[in-house]
Amino acid sequence: xxxxxxxxxxxxxxxxxxxxxxxxxxxxxxxxxxxxxxxxxxxxxxxxxxxxxxxxxxxxxxxxxxxxxxxxxxxxxxxxxxxxxxxxxxxxxxxxxxxxxxxxxxxxxxxxxxxxxxxxxxxxxxxxxxxxxxxxxxxxxx
Amino acid sequence: xxxxxxxxxxxxxxxxxxxxxxxxxxxxxxxxxxxxxxxxxxxxxxxxxxxxxxxxxxxxxxxxxxxxxxxxxxxxxxxxxxxxxxxxxxxxxxxxxxxxxxxxxxxxxxxxxxxxxxxxxxxxxxxxxxxxxxxxxxxxxxxxxxxxxxxxxxxxxxxxxxxxxxxxxxxxxxxxxxxxxxxxxxxxxxxxxxxxxxxxxxxxxxxxxxxxxxxxxxxxxxxxxx
Numbered sequence: 001x002x003x004x005x006x007x008x009x010x011x012x013x014x015x016x017x018x019x020x021x022x023x024x025x026x027x028x029x030x031x032x033x034x035x036x037x038x039x040x041x042x043x044x045x046x047x048x049x050x051x052x053x054x055x056x057x058x059x060x061x062x063x064x065x066x067x068x069x070x071x072x073x074x075x076x077x078x079x080x081x082x083x084x085x086x087x088x089x090x091x092x093x094x095x096x097x098x099x100x101x102x103x104x105x106x107x108x109x110x111x112x113x114x115x116x117x118x119x120x121x122x123x124x125x126x127x128x129x130x131x132x133x134x135x136x137x138x139x140x141x142x
Numbered sequence: 143x144x145x146x147x148x149x150x151x152x153x154x155x156x157x158x159x160x161x162x163x164x165x166x167x168x169x170x171x172x173x174x175x176x177x178x179x180x181x182x183x184x185x186x187x188x189x190x191x192x193x194x195x196x197x198x199x200x201x202x203x204x205x206x207x208x209x210x211x212x213x214x215x216x217x218x219x220x221x222x223x224x225x226x227x228x229x230x231x232x233x234x235x236x237x238x239x240x241x242x243x244x245x246x247x248x249x250x251x252x253x254x255x256x257x258x259x260x261x262x263x264x265x266x267x268x269x270x271x272x273x274x275x276x277x278x279x280x281x282x283x284x285x286x287x288x289x290x291x292x293x294x295x296x297x298x299x300x301x302x303x304x305x306x307x308x309x310x311x312x313x314x315x316x317x318x319x320x321x322x323x324x325x326x327x328x329x330x331x332x333x334x335x336x337x338x339x340x341x342x343x344x345x346x347x348x349x350x351x352x353x354x355x356x357x358x359x360x361x362x363x364x365x366x367x368x
Contacts, residue, residue: 048182051189090186093151094194132197 005059005125006134007034009118010049012042014072015108016064022111030115031122034062042066042103043076050087050101057134060125062117063103070107077105097128143172143263144236145270146179146256148187154232155194157253158202161230166191166255167221167243168208169235176270178256179234181208187234187255212239218246225250278348278355284336286327293320299341 042065065077174180212235302321305312
């Protein structure tokens with residue numbers, strides 16, 4: 001049985017979440033491996049959300065915020081970028097591939113980009129294989 | 143405040159490997175303010191350690207707690223039960239807090255989770271700078287409130303060395319020359335004449351060079367020496 005990655009997408013309400021909605025309205029096809037979680041802004045992103053998700057066995061996490069300079073709350077996406085960097089460093093130190101986590105920037109009009117991001121992460125994580133933490137975790141249902 | 147920095151996850155993992163139930167204990171004092179060992183950092187480190195152990199197929203139970211201050215006995219009583227249940231404590235306090243924990247709980251293995259760096263201040267968001275070497279005899283008043291012991295890499299009290307270049311220290315261009323700072327400050331205050339006075343010999347025995355120090359205030363003591 002082929003490996004189907006489970007990817008958590010932490011999406012800003014003002015851009016990526018709307019872009020995901022647009023991708024649906026446009027009837028775009030993208031990998032069904034993603035589970036979208038809406039944040040009021042990526043500035044709400046807590047580093048612990050990402051680490052807990054990995055602890056629970058997700059294979060990858062993508063954080064999607066507004067284009068730089070376009071945050072509804074001025075700098076939430078810039079803060080998320082730094083926090084994502086910190087978690088990547090912690091993952092690397094702990095021994096888990098930091099490539100399993102990535103932040104992307106897009107606007108609410110970029111439904112196509114959202115679909116491409118999801119496909120890109122899905123392909124990347126598929127190549128990396130299942131997270132070593134996955135087998136011990138309970139089946140994730142979102 | 144005392145400024146500290148987290149140790150590498152692999153270093154911590156190696157230290158904690160023999161212990162099965164580990165209490166990761168944060169401190170609500172200085173290390174919370176310098177974002178190294180507060181409640182949030184306890185959570186992050188616990189997650190990262192759980193991941194690191196599980197990747198190696200090792201089973202460890204990691205418990206999290208944070209107390210007001212680890213350098214005072216009275217706050218340690220709050221976690222008595224948790225400490226007694228643990229095989230080891232990873233203390234995210236400064237060196238003083240870690241040792242205070244170990245002295246309070248002599249039968250529990252206590253490990254440091256941080257590298258304690260210095261006494262310093264928040265210079266800008268995310269940047270902490272050393273300001274005091276706790277030398278035991280404060281001379282700030284004579285040097286325009288710029289500490290020659292801390293800010294000068296050679297702790298010179300009688301003027302700069304020959305290694306000062308464009309206001310930078312020869313030890314590293316990232317370090318400002320302490321004596322340039324002293325000169326600038328005294329000039330701005332109109333107190334350059336202070337530099338004409340020869341500095342008295344420093345008594346380094348008042349600092350750590352004189353051995354481990356104690357401050358005893360008899361007026362504050364309850365227990366008296368026999």
